[in-house]
Amino acid sequence: MPEIRLADLKQMERNTRRHIILDAALTLFAEKDFKSVTVREIARQAGVSIGTIYNYYPNLTELFLDVFLTSAEEITRLLNLTDPKSPPDLEKVCEVYITYLNDNMTFYQMMSHFMLGGDLSADATRKLDDIMKALMDRIEAALAAAGIRENLRLTAHALFSALNGIMISYARYPGKSDDDIRRHTLRLAKIIARVFKTASPSLV
Amino acid sequence: MPEIRLADLKQMERNTRRHIILDAALTLFAEKDFKSVTVREIARQAGVSIGTIYNYYPNLTELFLDVFLTSAEEITRLLNLTDPKSPPDLEKVCEVYITYLNDNMTFYQMMSHFMLGGDLSADATRKLDDIMKALMDRIEAALAAAGIRENLRLTAHALFSALNGIMISYARYPGKSDDDIRRHTLRLAKIIARVFKTASPSLV
Amino acid sequence: MPEIRLADLKQMERNTRRHIILDAALTLFAEKDFKSVTVREIARQAGVSIGTIYNYYPNLTELFLDVFLTSAEEITRLLNLTDPKSPPDLEKVCEVYITYLNDNMTFYQMMSHFMLGGDLSADATRKLDDIMKALMDRIEAALAAAGIRENLRLTAHALFSALNGIMISYARYPGKSDDDIRRHTLRLAKIIARVFKTASPSLV
Amino acid sequence: MPEIRLADLKQMERNTRRHIILDAALTLFAEKDFKSVTVREIARQAGVSIGTIYNYYPNLTELFLDVFLTSAEEITRLLNLTDPKSPPDLEKVCEVYITYLNDNMTFYQMMSHFMLGGDLSADATRKLDDIMKALMDRIEAALAAAGIRENLRLTAHALFSALNGIMISYARYPGKSDDDIRRHTLRLAKIIARVFKTASPSLV
DNA sequence: AATGAATGAGTCTTCATTCAT
DNA sequence: AATGAATGAAGACTCATTCAT
Numbered sequence: 001m002p003e004i005r006l007a008d009l010k011q012m013e014r015n016t017r018r019h020i021i022l023d024a025a026l027t028l029f030a031e032k033d034f035k036s037v038t039v040r041e042i043a044r045q046a047g048v049s050i051g052t053i054y055n056y057y058p059n060l061t062e063l064f065l066d067v068f069l070t071s072a073e074e075i076t077r078l079l080n081l082t083d084p085k086s087p088p089d090l091e092k093v094c095e096v097y098i099t100y101l102n103d104n105m106t107f108y109q110m111m112s113h114f115m116l117g118g119d120l121s122a123d124a125t126r127k128l129d130d131i132m133k134a135l136m137d138r139i140e141a142a143l144a145a146a147g148i149r150e151n152l153r154l155t156a157h158a159l160f161s162a163l164n165g166i167m168i169s170y171a172r173y174p175g176k177s178d179d180d181i182r183r184h185t186l187r188l189a190k191i192i193a194r195v196f197k198t199a200s201p202s203l204v
Numbered sequence: 205m206p207e208i209r210l211a212d213l214k215q216m217e218r219n220t221r222r223h224i225i226l227d228a229a230l231t232l233f234a235e236k237d238f239k240s241v242t243v244r245e246i247a248r249q250a251g252v253s254i255g256t257i258y259n260y261y262p263n264l265t266e267l268f269l270d271v272f273l274t275s276a277e278e279i280t281r282l283l284n285l286t287d288p289k290s291p292p293d294l295e296k297v298c299e300v301y302i303t304y305l306n307d308n309m310t311f312y313q314m315m316s317h318f319m320l321g322g323d324l325s326a327d328a329t330r331k332l333d334d335i336m337k338a339l340m341d342r343i344e345a346a347l348a349a350a351g352i353r354e355n356l357r358l359t360a361h362a363l364f365s366a367l368n369g370i371m372i373s374y375a376r377y378p379g380k381s382d383d384d385i386r387r388h389t390l391r392l393a394k395i396i397a398r399v400f401k402t403a404s405p406s407l408v
Numbered sequence: 409m410p411e412i413r414l415a416d417l418k419q420m421e422r423n424t425r426r427h428i429i430l431d432a433a434l435t436l437f438a439e440k441d442f443k444s445v446t447v448r449e450i451a452r453q454a455g456v457s458i459g460t461i462y463n464y465y466p467n468l469t470e471l472f473l474d475v476f477l478t479s480a481e482e483i484t485r486l487l488n489l490t491d492p493k494s495p496p497d498l499e500k501v502c503e504v505y506i507t508y509l510n511d512n513m514t515f516y517q518m519m520s521h522f523m524l525g526g527d528l529s530a531d532a533t534r535k536l537d538d539i540m541k542a543l544m545d546r547i548e549a550a551l552a553a554a555g556i557r558e559n560l561r562l563t564a565h566a567l568f569s570a571l572n573g574i575m576i577s578y579a580r581y582p583g584k585s586d587d588d589i590r591r592h593t594l595r596l597a598k599i600i601a602r603v604f605k606t607a608s609p610s611l612v
Numbered sequence: 613m614p615e616i617r618l619a620d621l622k623q624m625e626r627n628t629r630r631h632i633i634l635d636a637a638l639t640l641f642a643e644k645d646f647k648s649v650t651v652r653e654i655a656r657q658a659g660v661s662i663g664t665i666y667n668y669y670p671n672l673t674e675l676f677l678d679v680f681l682t683s684a685e686e687i688t689r690l691l692n693l694t695d696p697k698s699p700p701d702l703e704k705v706c707e708v709y710i711t712y713l714n715d716n717m718t719f720y721q722m723m724s725h726f727m728l729g730g731d732l733s734a735d736a737t738r739k740l741d742d743i744m745k746a747l748m749d750r751i752e753a754a755l756a757a758a759g760i761r762e763n764l765r766l767t768a769h770a771l772f773s774a775l776n777g778i779m780i781s782y783a784r785y786p787g788k789s790d791d792d793i794r795r796h797t798l799r800l801a802k803i804i805a806r807v808f809k810t811a812s813p814s815l816v
Numbered sequence: 817a818a819t820g821a822a823t824g825a826g827t828c829t830t831c832a833t834t835c836a837t
Numbered sequence: 838a839a840t841g842a843a844t845g846a847a848g849a850c851t852c853a854t855t856c857a858t
Contacts, residue, residue: 112316158395165369191362253819457840520724566803573777
């Protein structure tokens with residue numbers, strides 16, 4: 001079955017190059033505000049031409065969305081804490097999420113941008129929704145694994161919201177270093193985790 | 205003392221015109237995404253020239269910041285629920301805040317933008333911090349008025365975060381109308397309020 | 409002589425594929441403005457790759473020219489009205505030509521483009537000239553068949569010009585439907601035909 | 613009334629700069645195919661910035677339309693041949709028009725482009741229609757002044773068409789110099805003029 | 817103080833053509 | 838012969854800000 005293999009190879013090569021572009025974008029996003037990253041820069045960073053970018057993505061928005069998707073998948077993996085010996089703790093879940101956001105402010109910027117802002121195509125909107133839903137499912141699963149049983153979905157919604165809010169409120173805390181912010185946001189995450197762990201069953 | 209009076213009049217006129225510009229911006233923000241509002245539009249809406257805008261604000265960012273400040277002050281007023289006969293309920297505080305965000309997505313967009321994003325001047329940063337601090341103080345005061353006593357500041361932080369997070373997570377909930385979103389976000393706000401009311405004393 | 413046959417087959421296959429490309433282009437031109445048809449679209453419509461197009465034509469212009477040639481040949485056939493029983497009428501000739509232009513605006517667009525516009529290669533120029541000359545010959549022949557004898561060539565030139573001008577003047581007549589335009593242009597064609605039939609002998 | 617004068621002056625200055633841009637475009641059009649003229653070139657030629665171009669015209673199409681309008685007005689003036697002592701001859705009218713087209717192929721290119729081609733805004737379409745109608749009115753008036761009385765409008769349509777057609781058919785006559793083409797097109801114009809002068813009354 | 821025309825760097829995106837496979 | 842990914846020059850257009858009047 002040589003044809004299949006050839007097709008597979010081509011697909012792999014395509015995925016590889018797509019990944020090169022993706023990584024280039026991620027690298028730039030780590031350096032600067034995502035709204036100020038240009039196609040030209042991404043192309044240069046990826047070592048391809050501008051046109052090639054558009055060979056893999058119909059426009060910049062879709063590329064950004066893909067970056068976002070990739071990050072979301074990474075978070076999902078990180079939140080996969082099911083260890084038979086030590087069952088996942090809710091605090092641990094919150095810590096992982098907030099740590100990721102601290103390390104990847106671009107992800108959070110993008111989430112804000114896409115959720116609040118822009119005109120997305122129907123297709124892009126669907127993709128975004130899927131991403132967010134998957135992320136939410138993961139949070140819910142983590143909650144379930146952590147022992148929460150009642151009002152699971154609603155609790156997940158509220159917790160997810162609460163965690164997201166931490167960053168918007170403290171990403172720019174006056175006169176604090178990155179490290180201070182990390183500590184403070186993690187502390188808030190811990191509080192929220194505890195609050196939800198004890199309060200949810202009877203109240204929601 | 206005619207000079208003083210004249211100076212006062214001039215100052216009043218200056219404030220008036222400043223307000224006209226501010227209102228024009230607010231009006232436009234109510235209609236559309238704040239990133240797409242241009243100086244030209246604001247000038248036209250205010251009935252002044254572009255140059256005049258720059259006579260009152262050094263740049264667009266400062267104007268936007270002023271708009272943000274104005275909104276924040278409005279929220280602060282709305283959160284001033286201290287009524288001797290019926291002490292403010294925590295749920296009510298959360299409801300008022302979330303309702304305001306639903307009605308003024310631009311405010312939330314700006315908060316995201318300024319908190320996560322841009323290069324603000326030292327002066328602008330200080331202003332922003334003051335605004336956020338005042339808002340936080342108000343939330344804290346509302347919490348205090350609602351009877352929360354222990355770990356007040358930290359609880360306020362966590363609650364504020366949680367409320368802010370609601371909008372970023374659900375402003376674009378798939379397939380839901382504005383009204384559905386309003387209902388859902390209010391419901392989450394209520395949950396969070398209850399959770400914090402019961403859980404906070406012993407846990408934080 | 410198997411080699412000859414094989415060569416013939418190859419040539420036939422080549423012609424066939426060439427025709428597939430040509431037809432694809434024609435189909436697209438029937439749908440939209442010829443300036444907005446891209447190689448990619450033609451390739452997709454023809455079910456071949458972009459590279460294949462360039463295997464049959466050195467560049468897009470040559471392909472467009474070939475399309476134009478094909479259309480011109482079709483017109484030539486349509487203008488072949490010599491019927492022994494009912495000799496061709498000049499009005500009929502004009503009607504056929506204008507009807508074709510109404511039905512194939514792209515042909516007219518191309519004629520304008522090539523005649524007025526672009527940088528054609530020496531080879532392309534020669535081809536274009538041949539096409540136009542053949543078309544003119546046909547008009548002249550039709551005129552001759554219609555009984556015109558004096559100043560035949562010059563009359564043909566003037567008539568051909570007059571007919572071509574009809575479309576440029578009325579293809580976009582304000583507030584008129586395609587059908588209105590068709591009627592109006594045909595009416596003008598009839599007028600022109602009559603004018604030339606009576607006036608030409610003594611005046612030219 | 614100093615205000616009025618000031619306003620007048622401003623308007624005059626505005627018109628002047630508008631004219632500078634217009635002239636720059638015209639100059640470039642005289643040098644090359646109008647489809648290949650860019651904003652950058654026009655700006656450089658006019659000695660203004662790119663942004664200034666867009667201060668006077670919302671987009672390139674509107675600028676091109678204005679150039680077209682200006683040319684059409686010039687033709688209209690040229691066709692104003694009413695001289696009490698020697699009444700305008702139809703042949704003269706045709707000669708003037710064809711001479712202008714020979715000298716200003718860009719005008720003809722634009723007429724083709726706008727009439728056959730592009731997506732014009734509602735406003736632009738109205739302008740174009742007005743231009744064409746004014747031109748047609750002028751042709752009709754010239755016909756009237758030349759003594760044509762019967763079927764005036766329809767004759768004007770047919771004549772205008774016929775004249776326009778001359779250029780599309782012969783702007784690229786094979787192996788002929790510009791001068792040859794000028795002579796040939798003028799000769800055809802003369803033929804058409806005579807044909808219409810004698811044939812129209814009874815036939816149209 | 818008010819004006820608003822001028823600026824121009826910088827943006828995304830298109831698409832005919834090439835060429836290694 | 839067929840493929841189609843890669844190319845990159847070139848395009849139109851935006852808009853915060855300045856500054857001469």
